Amino acid sequence: MMRRAILTVLGLAIMAQPAWAEIGRIKRSVGATAVERGKAKLTPAPGFQLLPGDTLVTGKNGQMSLTFIDDTRFSVGPNSRISVDDFTYDRTAQSGSFVTRVNRGSLAVVSGQIAKSKPDAMKVRTPTSLLGVRGTRFIVEVSK
Template sequence: MRFDIHKAPRWLACLSLCLAAQAWAQQPAAPVAAPAPAPAPAAMPQPTGDAREGTFKAVQGEVTVVRGNARSAAVVGAGVQTTDRIVTGPKSAASLTLKDGTVLAVGPDSVMDLSEFAFNSTTQEGSMLVNLVRGSLRMATGLIAKLKPEQVKVTTPTTVIGVRGTDFIVEENP
Protein backbone atom coordinates (compact mmCIF):
# COMPACT_ATOMS: atom_id res chain seq x y z
CA MET A 1 0.00 0.00 0.00
CA ARG A 2 1.41 3.39 -1.00
CA PHE A 3 1.13 6.38 1.34
CA ASP A 4 0.15 9.64 -0.34
CA ILE A 5 1.21 12.65 1.76
CA HIS A 6 -1.42 14.84 0.04
CA LYS A 7 -4.24 12.69 1.42
CA ALA A 8 -2.92 12.76 5.00
CA PRO A 9 -4.93 15.87 6.08
CA ARG A 10 -8.16 14.30 4.80
CA TRP A 11 -7.52 11.04 6.66
CA LEU A 12 -6.48 12.85 9.83
CA ALA A 13 -9.66 14.96 9.79
CA CYS A 14 -11.80 11.86 9.23
CA LEU A 15 -9.94 9.91 11.92
CA SER A 16 -10.22 12.72 14.48
CA LEU A 17 -13.95 13.08 13.82
CA CYS A 18 -14.42 9.32 14.17
CA LEU A 19 -12.49 9.20 17.43
CA ALA A 20 -14.46 12.15 18.81
CA ALA A 21 -17.77 10.55 17.80
CA GLN A 22 -16.74 7.22 19.30
CA ALA A 23 -15.68 8.87 22.58
CA TRP A 24 -18.91 10.87 22.66
CA ALA A 25 -21.02 7.74 22.07
CA GLN A 26 -19.31 5.93 24.96
CA GLN A 27 -19.92 8.70 27.50
CA PRO A 28 -22.71 8.03 30.00
CA ALA A 29 -25.88 10.01 29.47
CA ALA A 30 -26.01 13.26 31.40
CA PRO A 31 -28.77 13.53 34.00
CA VAL A 32 -29.76 16.95 32.65
CA ALA A 33 -32.40 17.22 29.94
CA ALA A 34 -30.95 17.77 26.48
CA PRO A 35 -31.75 21.07 24.78
CA ALA A 36 -34.53 21.01 22.21
CA PRO A 37 -33.22 20.47 18.67
CA ALA A 38 -33.13 23.47 16.39
CA PRO A 39 -36.23 23.75 14.20
CA ALA A 40 -35.83 22.26 10.75
CA PRO A 41 -35.81 24.58 7.74
CA ALA A 42 -39.17 24.85 6.00
CA ALA A 43 -37.81 23.19 2.86
CA MET A 44 -36.75 20.04 4.73
CA PRO A 45 -39.04 18.79 7.49
CA GLN A 46 -37.44 16.51 10.05
CA PRO A 47 -38.43 12.87 9.75
CA THR A 48 -40.89 11.55 12.28
CA GLY A 49 -41.74 8.06 13.43
CA ASP A 50 -40.03 5.34 11.43
CA ALA A 51 -38.72 7.72 8.73
CA ARG A 52 -35.74 8.74 10.88
CA GLU A 53 -33.07 6.09 10.35
CA GLY A 54 -30.23 7.89 12.09
CA THR A 55 -29.04 11.08 13.76
CA PHE A 56 -26.14 13.46 13.19
CA LYS A 57 -23.83 13.25 16.22
CA ALA A 58 -21.09 15.62 15.01
CA VAL A 59 -20.88 18.16 12.20
CA GLN A 60 -17.75 20.11 11.31
CA GLY A 61 -17.62 22.78 8.61
CA GLU A 62 -19.90 22.76 5.56
CA VAL A 63 -22.11 19.66 5.57
CA THR A 64 -25.29 19.47 3.48
CA VAL A 65 -28.15 16.97 3.44
CA VAL A 66 -29.86 16.53 0.08
CA ARG A 67 -33.34 15.02 0.41
CA GLY A 68 -35.16 14.85 -2.91
CA ASN A 69 -34.88 18.35 -4.37
CA ALA A 70 -34.33 20.04 -0.99
CA ARG A 71 -30.92 20.97 0.44
CA SER A 72 -30.31 21.78 4.08
CA ALA A 73 -27.33 22.36 6.36
CA ALA A 74 -26.72 19.37 8.61
CA VAL A 75 -26.92 20.07 12.35
CA VAL A 76 -26.19 17.92 15.37
CA GLY A 77 -29.36 16.09 16.40
CA ALA A 78 -30.98 16.31 12.96
CA GLY A 79 -32.41 13.13 11.47
CA VAL A 80 -31.20 11.15 8.48
CA GLN A 81 -33.54 9.20 6.20
CA THR A 82 -33.06 6.46 3.64
CA THR A 83 -32.11 7.99 0.27
CA ASP A 84 -30.54 11.07 1.92
CA ARG A 85 -27.29 12.29 0.36
CA ILE A 86 -24.64 13.69 2.71
CA VAL A 87 -22.24 16.17 1.07
CA THR A 88 -19.19 17.55 2.90
CA GLY A 89 -17.10 20.49 1.79
CA PRO A 90 -13.35 21.01 2.09
CA LYS A 91 -12.09 20.71 5.68
CA SER A 92 -15.56 19.44 6.68
CA ALA A 93 -16.81 16.17 8.12
CA ALA A 94 -19.88 14.59 9.70
CA SER A 95 -20.59 11.66 11.97
CA LEU A 96 -23.96 9.99 12.26
CA THR A 97 -25.34 7.01 14.13
CA LEU A 98 -28.00 4.77 12.59
CA LYS A 99 -30.78 2.94 14.46
CA ASP A 100 -28.79 -0.30 14.66
CA GLY A 101 -25.79 1.43 16.22
CA THR A 102 -23.73 1.74 13.03
CA VAL A 103 -21.53 4.85 13.08
CA LEU A 104 -20.73 6.53 9.75
CA ALA A 105 -18.02 9.21 9.62
CA VAL A 106 -17.95 11.07 6.30
CA GLY A 107 -14.64 12.79 5.55
CA PRO A 108 -13.89 16.07 3.74
CA ASP A 109 -14.92 16.61 0.10
CA SER A 110 -17.18 13.56 0.18
CA VAL A 111 -20.56 12.54 -1.18
CA MET A 112 -22.33 9.61 0.51
CA ASP A 113 -25.81 8.19 -0.12
CA LEU A 114 -27.73 6.17 2.46
CA SER A 115 -29.25 4.15 -0.39
CA GLU A 116 -30.99 1.52 1.72
CA PHE A 117 -31.55 1.06 5.44
CA ALA A 118 -34.08 -1.17 7.14
CA PHE A 119 -33.85 -2.26 10.77
CA ASN A 120 -36.37 -4.03 13.00
CA SER A 121 -35.47 -3.20 16.59
CA THR A 122 -37.51 -6.15 17.89
CA THR A 123 -35.85 -8.88 15.80
CA GLN A 124 -32.63 -6.87 15.27
CA GLU A 125 -32.68 -7.85 11.60
CA GLY A 126 -32.27 -5.56 8.65
CA SER A 127 -30.18 -4.51 5.68
CA MET A 128 -28.05 -1.57 4.69
CA LEU A 129 -26.56 -0.21 1.47
CA VAL A 130 -24.27 2.82 1.58
CA ASN A 131 -22.95 4.37 -1.64
CA LEU A 132 -19.76 6.44 -1.42
CA VAL A 133 -19.80 8.55 -4.59
CA ARG A 134 -16.50 10.27 -3.75
CA GLY A 135 -14.30 11.05 -0.78
CA SER A 136 -13.80 9.02 2.36
CA LEU A 137 -15.99 7.13 4.79
CA ARG A 138 -15.30 5.30 8.03
CA MET A 139 -17.89 2.79 9.16
CA ALA A 140 -18.13 1.08 12.55
CA THR A 141 -20.87 -1.48 12.03
CA GLY A 142 -23.82 -2.09 14.34
CA LEU A 143 -26.29 -4.90 14.97
CA ILE A 144 -27.18 -5.65 11.34
CA ALA A 145 -23.58 -6.55 10.49
CA LYS A 146 -23.11 -8.48 13.73
CA LEU A 147 -26.11 -10.73 13.07
CA LYS A 148 -26.06 -10.94 9.25
CA PRO A 149 -22.95 -9.34 7.75
CA GLU A 150 -24.08 -10.30 4.24
CA GLN A 151 -26.91 -7.75 4.62
CA VAL A 152 -24.47 -4.80 4.81
CA LYS A 153 -22.86 -3.48 1.63
CA VAL A 154 -20.85 -0.41 0.71
CA THR A 155 -20.52 0.57 -2.94
CA THR A 156 -18.37 3.07 -4.80
CA PRO A 157 -18.46 3.85 -8.52
CA THR A 158 -15.83 1.14 -9.02
CA THR A 159 -16.36 -1.34 -6.16
CA VAL A 160 -18.91 -3.31 -4.13
CA ILE A 161 -17.77 -4.21 -0.62
CA GLY A 162 -19.40 -6.94 1.41
CA VAL A 163 -18.85 -6.19 5.07
CA ARG A 164 -17.14 -8.85 7.15
CA GLY A 165 -15.33 -6.67 9.69
CA THR A 166 -16.64 -4.23 12.22
CA ASP A 167 -14.61 -1.07 11.54
CA PHE A 168 -13.17 0.02 8.21
CA ILE A 169 -12.34 3.01 6.01
CA VAL A 170 -13.25 3.40 2.32
CA GLU A 171 -11.94 6.06 -0.05
CA GLU A 172 -13.10 6.85 -3.59
CA ASN A 173 -11.46 9.45 -5.82
CA PRO A 174 -13.03 9.29 -9.29
Template sequence: MRSLLLCLALWGSAAFAQPVCEVMAVSGEAQRVDGKALAVGDKLDVGTTLRTGGNGRVRLRFIDGSVLVLADRSQLRIEAFSASASQPRAAELLLELGLIGQRVTPSASGSWQVRTPTAVTAVRGTEFSVEVGDDLATAVHVKAGEVDVEATGAQARAAKPRRPVRLAKALNGTRCDASECGAAVAWAAERVARVDQRLGSLD
Protein backbone atom coordinates (compact mmCIF):
# COMPACT_ATOMS: atom_id res chain seq x y z
CA MET A 1 0.00 0.00 0.00
CA ARG A 2 2.77 2.42 0.92
CA SER A 3 4.49 1.80 -2.44
CA LEU A 4 1.21 2.40 -4.26
CA LEU A 5 0.65 5.70 -2.47
CA LEU A 6 4.20 6.81 -3.25
CA CYS A 7 3.75 5.99 -6.94
CA LEU A 8 0.48 7.91 -7.05
CA ALA A 9 2.07 10.90 -5.35
CA LEU A 10 4.96 10.95 -7.82
CA TRP A 11 2.61 10.55 -10.77
CA GLY A 12 0.43 13.38 -9.50
CA SER A 13 3.33 15.77 -9.04
CA ALA A 14 4.57 15.02 -12.57
CA ALA A 15 1.11 15.32 -14.07
CA PHE A 16 0.57 18.77 -12.58
CA ALA A 17 4.11 20.10 -13.18
CA GLN A 18 3.86 23.52 -14.78
CA PRO A 19 5.99 24.39 -17.83
CA VAL A 20 8.43 27.23 -17.18
CA CYS A 21 9.06 28.38 -20.76
CA GLU A 22 7.83 28.07 -24.34
CA VAL A 23 9.72 27.67 -27.60
CA MET A 24 9.05 30.83 -29.62
CA ALA A 25 11.35 30.19 -32.60
CA VAL A 26 13.55 27.38 -33.93
CA SER A 27 15.99 27.20 -36.82
CA GLY A 28 18.32 24.44 -37.91
CA GLU A 29 19.09 21.44 -35.72
CA ALA A 30 17.66 21.88 -32.21
CA GLN A 31 16.48 19.13 -29.89
CA ARG A 32 16.10 17.91 -26.34
CA VAL A 33 18.98 15.83 -25.07
CA ASP A 34 16.81 12.71 -25.51
CA GLY A 35 16.79 13.36 -29.26
CA LYS A 36 13.27 14.78 -29.61
CA ALA A 37 13.29 17.70 -32.05
CA LEU A 38 12.09 21.06 -30.75
CA ALA A 39 9.16 22.85 -32.37
CA VAL A 40 7.55 26.26 -31.95
CA GLY A 41 4.95 26.07 -29.20
CA ASP A 42 6.69 23.34 -27.19
CA LYS A 43 6.36 23.87 -23.43
CA LEU A 44 9.44 22.99 -21.39
CA ASP A 45 9.77 21.99 -17.75
CA VAL A 46 12.52 22.23 -15.16
CA GLY A 47 15.06 19.48 -15.84
CA THR A 48 14.92 19.83 -19.63
CA THR A 49 18.26 19.84 -21.46
CA LEU A 50 18.44 21.47 -24.90
CA ARG A 51 21.08 20.99 -27.58
CA THR A 52 21.72 22.72 -30.91
CA GLY A 53 23.77 21.62 -33.90
CA GLY A 54 26.12 23.59 -36.13
CA ASN A 55 23.33 25.67 -37.66
CA GLY A 56 20.79 25.48 -34.83
CA ARG A 57 19.19 28.22 -32.75
CA VAL A 58 16.27 28.32 -30.31
CA ARG A 59 14.44 31.24 -28.70
CA LEU A 60 12.59 30.67 -25.41
CA ARG A 61 10.18 32.86 -23.46
CA PHE A 62 9.93 32.14 -19.73
CA ILE A 63 6.81 32.53 -17.61
CA ASP A 64 8.10 35.83 -16.15
CA GLY A 65 8.56 37.31 -19.64
CA SER A 66 12.33 36.83 -19.80
CA VAL A 67 13.72 35.76 -23.18
CA LEU A 68 16.68 33.45 -23.90
CA VAL A 69 18.34 32.46 -27.17
CA LEU A 70 20.43 29.30 -27.38
CA ALA A 71 22.90 29.71 -30.25
CA ASP A 72 24.52 27.07 -32.48
CA ARG A 73 26.66 24.23 -31.04
CA SER A 74 25.32 24.78 -27.53
CA GLN A 75 23.87 22.77 -24.64
CA LEU A 76 21.71 24.22 -21.85
CA ARG A 77 19.85 22.67 -18.92
CA ILE A 78 16.99 24.34 -17.03
CA GLU A 79 18.05 23.49 -13.47
CA ALA A 80 15.39 25.43 -11.56
CA PHE A 81 12.75 28.06 -12.27
CA SER A 82 9.93 29.50 -10.20
CA ALA A 83 8.12 32.81 -10.48
CA SER A 84 4.76 33.90 -9.10
CA ALA A 85 3.01 36.88 -7.58
CA SER A 86 3.57 35.47 -4.08
CA GLN A 87 7.18 34.29 -4.42
CA PRO A 88 10.44 35.88 -5.61
CA ARG A 89 11.78 34.60 -8.91
CA ALA A 90 14.35 31.81 -8.61
CA ALA A 91 16.01 30.83 -11.89
CA GLU A 92 19.05 28.62 -12.33
CA LEU A 93 20.40 27.61 -15.73
CA LEU A 94 23.41 25.44 -16.57
CA LEU A 95 25.25 26.27 -19.80
CA GLU A 96 27.52 23.30 -20.45
CA LEU A 97 28.83 24.46 -23.83
CA GLY A 98 28.16 27.16 -26.39
CA LEU A 99 26.45 30.54 -26.27
CA ILE A 100 23.26 32.01 -24.83
CA GLY A 101 21.83 35.52 -24.94
CA GLN A 102 19.27 36.67 -22.40
CA ARG A 103 16.98 39.60 -21.73
CA VAL A 104 15.93 39.16 -18.12
CA THR A 105 12.72 40.81 -16.93
CA PRO A 106 13.55 43.21 -14.07
CA SER A 107 12.66 41.87 -10.63
CA ALA A 108 12.84 43.70 -7.31
CA SER A 109 13.67 40.43 -5.56
CA GLY A 110 14.72 36.93 -6.41
CA SER A 111 17.52 35.73 -8.66
CA TRP A 112 18.51 34.74 -12.19
CA GLN A 113 21.68 32.66 -12.23
CA VAL A 114 23.62 31.08 -15.06
CA ARG A 115 26.25 28.48 -14.15
CA THR A 116 28.97 27.13 -16.42
CA PRO A 117 31.84 24.70 -15.76
CA THR A 118 34.03 27.65 -14.73
CA ALA A 119 31.80 30.55 -13.66
CA VAL A 120 28.49 31.71 -12.26
CA THR A 121 26.63 34.90 -13.19
CA ALA A 122 23.97 36.63 -11.10
CA VAL A 123 21.52 39.32 -12.26
CA ARG A 124 18.06 40.68 -11.51
CA GLY A 125 17.20 42.34 -14.79
CA THR A 126 19.48 42.97 -17.74
CA GLU A 127 20.52 41.90 -21.25
CA PHE A 128 23.67 39.83 -21.50
CA SER A 129 25.38 36.84 -23.12
CA VAL A 130 27.35 33.91 -21.71
CA GLU A 131 29.63 31.69 -23.79
CA VAL A 132 31.47 28.48 -22.89
CA GLY A 133 34.27 27.56 -25.28
CA ASP A 134 35.75 24.16 -26.09
CA ASP A 135 38.33 24.76 -23.33
CA LEU A 136 35.38 25.37 -20.91
CA ALA A 137 36.50 28.95 -20.27
CA THR A 138 33.55 31.33 -19.85
CA ALA A 139 33.09 34.71 -21.55
CA VAL A 140 30.38 37.08 -20.33
CA HIS A 141 29.22 40.29 -22.03
CA VAL A 142 26.64 42.84 -20.87
CA LYS A 143 24.53 45.06 -23.12
CA ALA A 144 22.32 46.65 -20.47
CA GLY A 145 22.15 46.58 -16.67
CA GLU A 146 24.73 44.88 -14.46
CA VAL A 147 26.00 41.32 -13.97
CA ASP A 148 28.21 39.87 -11.23
CA VAL A 149 30.53 37.08 -12.36
CA GLU A 150 32.54 34.66 -10.21
CA ALA A 151 34.90 31.82 -11.08
CA THR A 152 33.71 28.48 -9.72
CA GLY A 153 36.43 26.02 -10.74
CA ALA A 154 38.27 23.89 -8.17
CA GLN A 155 41.28 26.22 -8.25
CA ALA A 156 39.07 29.23 -7.56
CA ARG A 157 37.38 27.52 -4.61
CA ALA A 158 40.76 26.66 -3.08
CA ALA A 159 42.08 30.21 -3.43
CA LYS A 160 41.42 33.16 -1.17
CA PRO A 161 37.84 34.42 -1.68
CA ARG A 162 37.59 37.32 -4.14
CA ARG A 163 34.93 39.83 -4.93
CA PRO A 164 32.83 39.07 -8.02
CA VAL A 165 33.70 40.90 -11.22
CA ARG A 166 30.92 43.40 -11.91
CA LEU A 167 30.08 44.13 -15.54
CA ALA A 168 28.19 47.22 -16.66
CA LYS A 169 27.81 49.22 -19.87
CA ALA A 170 31.27 50.83 -19.93
CA LEU A 171 33.28 47.78 -18.76
CA ASN A 172 31.12 45.12 -20.28
CA GLY A 173 33.07 41.88 -20.65
CA THR A 174 35.19 39.33 -18.81
CA ARG A 175 36.67 35.86 -19.27
CA CYS A 176 36.82 33.21 -16.54
CA ASP A 177 38.88 30.04 -16.37
CA ALA A 178 39.13 27.43 -13.62
CA SER A 179 41.04 29.77 -11.31
CA GLU A 180 39.69 33.30 -11.75
CA CYS A 181 37.78 35.86 -13.79
CA GLY A 182 39.72 38.59 -15.54
CA ALA A 183 39.13 42.27 -14.92
CA ALA A 184 36.11 43.87 -16.59
CA VAL A 185 37.03 45.36 -19.96
CA ALA A 186 35.24 46.95 -22.90
CA TRP A 187 34.78 44.48 -25.75
CA ALA A 188 35.70 45.50 -29.28
CA ALA A 189 32.79 46.19 -31.61
CA GLU A 190 33.86 43.35 -33.91
CA ARG A 191 33.67 40.81 -31.09
CA VAL A 192 30.24 42.00 -30.02
CA ALA A 193 29.05 41.80 -33.63
CA ARG A 194 30.17 38.16 -33.91
CA VAL A 195 28.20 37.27 -30.77
CA ASP A 196 25.14 39.15 -32.01
CA GLN A 197 25.28 37.37 -35.36
CA ARG A 198 25.22 33.95 -33.70
CA LEU A 199 22.36 34.91 -31.38
CA GLY A 200 20.09 36.75 -33.80
CA SER A 201 17.18 38.68 -32.30
CA LEU A 202 15.83 38.44 -28.76
CA ASP A 203 12.48 39.83 -29.98
Protein backbone atom coordinates (compact mmCIF):
# COMPACT_ATOMS: atom_id res chain seq x y z
CA MET A 1 0.00 0.00 0.00
CA MET A 2 2.75 2.37 1.09
CA ARG A 3 4.86 1.37 -1.86
CA ARG A 4 2.02 2.02 -4.25
CA ALA A 5 1.57 5.50 -2.85
CA ILE A 6 5.24 6.25 -3.36
CA LEU A 7 5.12 4.93 -6.90
CA THR A 8 2.10 7.09 -7.62
CA VAL A 9 3.87 10.16 -6.32
CA LEU A 10 6.94 9.36 -8.42
CA GLY A 11 4.72 8.78 -11.44
CA LEU A 12 3.13 12.19 -10.99
CA ALA A 13 6.51 13.84 -10.67
CA ILE A 14 7.70 12.22 -13.88
CA MET A 15 4.52 13.10 -15.73
CA ALA A 16 4.76 16.69 -14.61
CA GLN A 17 8.36 17.03 -15.76
CA PRO A 18 7.78 17.74 -19.49
CA ALA A 19 5.44 20.62 -18.68
CA TRP A 20 8.19 22.39 -16.72
CA ALA A 21 10.85 21.62 -19.25
CA GLU A 22 8.97 22.78 -22.34
CA ILE A 23 11.28 24.90 -24.48
CA GLY A 24 9.06 25.62 -27.45
CA ARG A 25 6.17 24.53 -29.62
CA ILE A 26 5.73 23.34 -33.17
CA LYS A 27 3.56 25.76 -35.13
CA ARG A 28 3.47 24.03 -38.47
CA SER A 29 4.54 20.66 -39.81
CA VAL A 30 4.22 19.76 -43.49
CA GLY A 31 5.22 16.57 -45.33
CA ALA A 32 7.55 14.01 -43.76
CA THR A 33 8.65 15.28 -40.33
CA ALA A 34 9.69 13.76 -37.04
CA VAL A 35 10.99 14.78 -33.65
CA GLU A 36 13.53 12.32 -32.30
CA ARG A 37 13.67 12.16 -28.50
CA GLY A 38 16.16 9.58 -27.28
CA LYS A 39 15.09 6.40 -29.05
CA ALA A 40 11.55 7.62 -29.65
CA LYS A 41 10.49 9.01 -33.02
CA LEU A 42 7.54 11.33 -32.49
CA THR A 43 5.20 12.91 -35.02
CA PRO A 44 4.90 16.65 -34.45
CA ALA A 45 1.60 18.50 -34.89
CA PRO A 46 0.87 22.16 -34.09
CA GLY A 47 1.19 22.62 -30.33
CA PHE A 48 3.71 19.77 -29.92
CA GLN A 49 5.97 20.68 -26.99
CA LEU A 50 9.72 20.44 -27.50
CA LEU A 51 12.27 19.45 -24.87
CA PRO A 52 16.03 20.08 -24.68
CA GLY A 53 17.90 17.44 -26.68
CA ASP A 54 15.15 16.98 -29.29
CA THR A 55 16.22 16.47 -32.91
CA LEU A 56 14.09 17.87 -35.72
CA VAL A 57 14.10 15.72 -38.84
CA THR A 58 12.47 16.44 -42.21
CA GLY A 59 12.26 14.38 -45.38
CA LYS A 60 12.33 15.42 -49.02
CA ASN A 61 9.15 17.52 -48.83
CA GLY A 62 9.20 18.13 -45.09
CA GLN A 63 9.04 21.52 -43.40
CA MET A 64 8.63 22.56 -39.77
CA SER A 65 8.10 25.89 -38.03
CA LEU A 66 8.52 26.47 -34.32
CA THR A 67 8.75 29.17 -31.67
CA PHE A 68 10.81 28.83 -28.50
CA ILE A 69 9.85 30.20 -25.07
CA ASP A 70 12.49 32.95 -25.41
CA ASP A 71 10.75 34.17 -28.65
CA THR A 72 13.36 32.59 -30.97
CA ARG A 73 11.74 31.33 -34.16
CA PHE A 74 12.90 28.50 -36.45
CA SER A 75 11.92 27.41 -39.91
CA VAL A 76 13.36 24.02 -40.86
CA GLY A 77 13.65 23.19 -44.57
CA PRO A 78 13.51 19.83 -46.39
CA ASN A 79 16.10 17.05 -45.88
CA SER A 80 17.21 18.47 -42.57
CA ARG A 81 18.52 17.10 -39.32
CA ILE A 82 18.76 19.71 -36.56
CA SER A 83 19.33 19.11 -32.84
CA VAL A 84 18.67 21.42 -29.92
CA ASP A 85 21.66 20.28 -27.86
CA ASP A 86 21.25 22.79 -25.08
CA PHE A 87 18.46 25.12 -24.05
CA THR A 88 18.13 26.80 -20.67
CA TYR A 89 16.03 29.88 -20.12
CA ASP A 90 15.09 31.88 -17.06
CA ARG A 91 11.75 33.49 -17.95
CA THR A 92 12.11 36.09 -15.21
CA ALA A 93 15.65 37.20 -15.97
CA GLN A 94 15.09 36.61 -19.72
CA SER A 95 18.52 35.06 -20.10
CA GLY A 96 19.91 31.61 -20.81
CA SER A 97 21.90 29.53 -23.26
CA PHE A 98 20.93 27.91 -26.52
CA VAL A 99 22.99 25.57 -28.73
CA THR A 100 21.55 24.24 -31.97
CA ARG A 101 23.35 21.79 -34.26
CA VAL A 102 22.55 21.82 -37.98
CA ASN A 103 23.80 18.40 -39.12
CA ARG A 104 22.30 18.79 -42.58
CA GLY A 105 19.65 20.74 -44.42
CA SER A 106 18.57 24.31 -43.89
CA LEU A 107 17.45 26.45 -40.99
CA ALA A 108 16.13 30.01 -40.89
CA VAL A 109 16.36 31.74 -37.51
CA VAL A 110 14.96 34.89 -35.96
CA SER A 111 16.78 35.13 -32.66
CA GLY A 112 15.00 35.96 -29.39
CA GLN A 113 15.74 36.89 -25.77
CA ILE A 114 18.59 34.43 -25.20
CA ALA A 115 20.67 35.92 -28.02
CA LYS A 116 19.93 39.36 -26.59
CA SER A 117 20.87 38.39 -23.02
CA LYS A 118 24.62 38.28 -23.67
CA PRO A 119 26.96 37.92 -26.66
CA ASP A 120 27.10 34.37 -28.00
CA ALA A 121 24.60 32.97 -25.45
CA MET A 122 23.01 31.51 -28.58
CA LYS A 123 25.23 29.32 -30.72
CA VAL A 124 24.70 27.35 -33.90
CA ARG A 125 26.95 24.46 -34.82
CA THR A 126 27.46 23.11 -38.33
CA PRO A 127 29.71 20.15 -39.20
CA THR A 128 32.52 22.62 -39.97
CA SER A 129 31.89 25.65 -37.80
CA LEU A 130 30.53 27.25 -34.66
CA LEU A 131 28.52 30.46 -34.88
CA GLY A 132 27.70 32.99 -32.17
CA VAL A 133 24.37 34.73 -32.75
CA ARG A 134 24.20 38.42 -31.93
CA GLY A 135 20.53 39.24 -32.43
CA THR A 136 19.41 38.85 -36.00
CA ARG A 137 17.68 36.95 -38.81
CA PHE A 138 19.74 34.48 -40.81
CA ILE A 139 19.80 31.22 -42.73
CA VAL A 140 22.27 28.35 -42.29
CA GLU A 141 22.51 25.77 -45.07
CA VAL A 142 24.44 22.52 -44.84
CA SER A 143 24.38 20.19 -47.84
CA LYS A 144 24.62 16.44 -47.34
